[in-house]
Amino acid sequence: MTPGGVRTSHGVCVPAREVQVVNRQGIHARPATQFVQTANRFRCRVTVHKGNVKVNGKSIMDMMLLEAGQGTRLRIEADGEDAGPCLDALDQLMRDKFHED
Amino acid sequence: MHLMDFIRTDAILADLKADSARAAIDEMVEALVKAKAVSAAERRKVVDAILKRERKGTTGFGNGVAIPHAKHESVKGVVATLARSAAGVEFAALDGQPVHLLFLLVSNPEKPEEHLKAMEHIFRSIKNDNLRRFMSQATTRQELVDLLREADEELG
Numbered sequence: 001m002t003p004g005g006v007r008t009s010h011g012v013c014v015p016a017r018e019v020q021v022v023n024r025q026g027i028h029a030r031p032a033t034q035f036v037q038t039a040n041r042f043r044c045r046v047t048v049h050k051g052n053v054k055v056n057g058k059s060i061m062d063m064m065l066l067e068a069g070q071g072t073r074l075r076i077e078a079d080g081e082d083a084g085p086c087l088d089a090l091d092q093l094m095r096d097k098f099h100e101d
Numbered sequence: 102m103h104l105m106d107f108i109r110t111d112a113i114l115a116d117l118k119a120d121s122a123r124a125a126i127d128e129m130v131e132a133l134v135k136a137k138a139v140s141a142a143e144r145r146k147v148v149d150a151i152l153k154r155e156r157k158g159t160t161g162f163g164n165g166v167a168i169p170h171a172k173h174e175s176v177k178g179v180v181a182t183l184a185r186s187a188a189g190v191e192f193a194a195l196d197g198q199p200v201h202l203l204f205l206l207v208s209n210p211e212k213p214e215e216h217l218k219a220m221e222h223i224f225r226s227i228k229n230d231n232l233r234r235f236m237s238q239a240t241t242r243q244e245l246v247d248l249l250r251e252a253d254e255e256l257g
Contacts, residue, residue, distance in 0.1 A: 025213040029168065029220065033158050060162050060195075064224040069214045 023097035026069035031098035044080025103253040112136035112182035129205040143175040161194025170206035226252040
């Protein structure tokens with residue numbers, strides 16, 4: 001397993017990153033929209049995990065199901081050629097608190 | 102938390118008259134005022150806050166559903182209402198489709214967790230294709246209330 005990556009059931013290593021929600025209001029609708037818009041700039045598949053809950057990181061409907069408040073830890077997995085830059089962009093967006101705090 | 106904990110039954114509109122986002126928001130906040138969920142004195146400010154939020158990005162998330170909302174200190178926790186439009190409201194939705202089902206929420210800015218929880222409940226209910234379709238086709242307040250109760254039972 002490469003650093004930060006996870007092995008899927010078929011043995012393929014998928015780049016992943018552990019992140020934390022730092023903005024005070026959590027991932028409410030607007031941050032969710034920004035997250036999805038950022039993810040959609042890339043071709044890779046994006047999956048976001050919160051504990052046992054797993055959602056499509058390219059769907060606002062899905063992202064809102066995470067109920068990710070401030071302090072929540074998430075794992076973002078990106079599967080595809082541009083996974084690296086995609087994870088970087090999503091990580092940065094979250095660190096920048098979705099430009100709202 | 103259940104949908105029926107924060108959606109005010111007596112503010113539900115089964116036959117929304119408005120055909121624009123602005124008019125729909127006005128009509129729904131007015132319903133919350135009549136139901137005494139939002140104070141009449143704060144009506145204008147609440148409408149403005151929701152319109153301001155809408156300008157930052159549409160809450161017409163697709164599939165004929167919009168969830169206009171804002172934070173406002175005049176409410177305790179979360180209050181919401183639901184409206185159904187037969188003709189459809191032009192909401193600049195992400196998928197370009199008119200909106201037939203609207204959830205309007207006002208939450209206290211100091212309670213972000215309650216806001217997220219309420220939104221999660223709404224999104225979970227509209228993700229259910231049958232529930233969303235039935236709600237979009239309901240013609241009376243009672244039908245909508247029954248569907249919300251059903252959603253609460255199904256979603257747990």
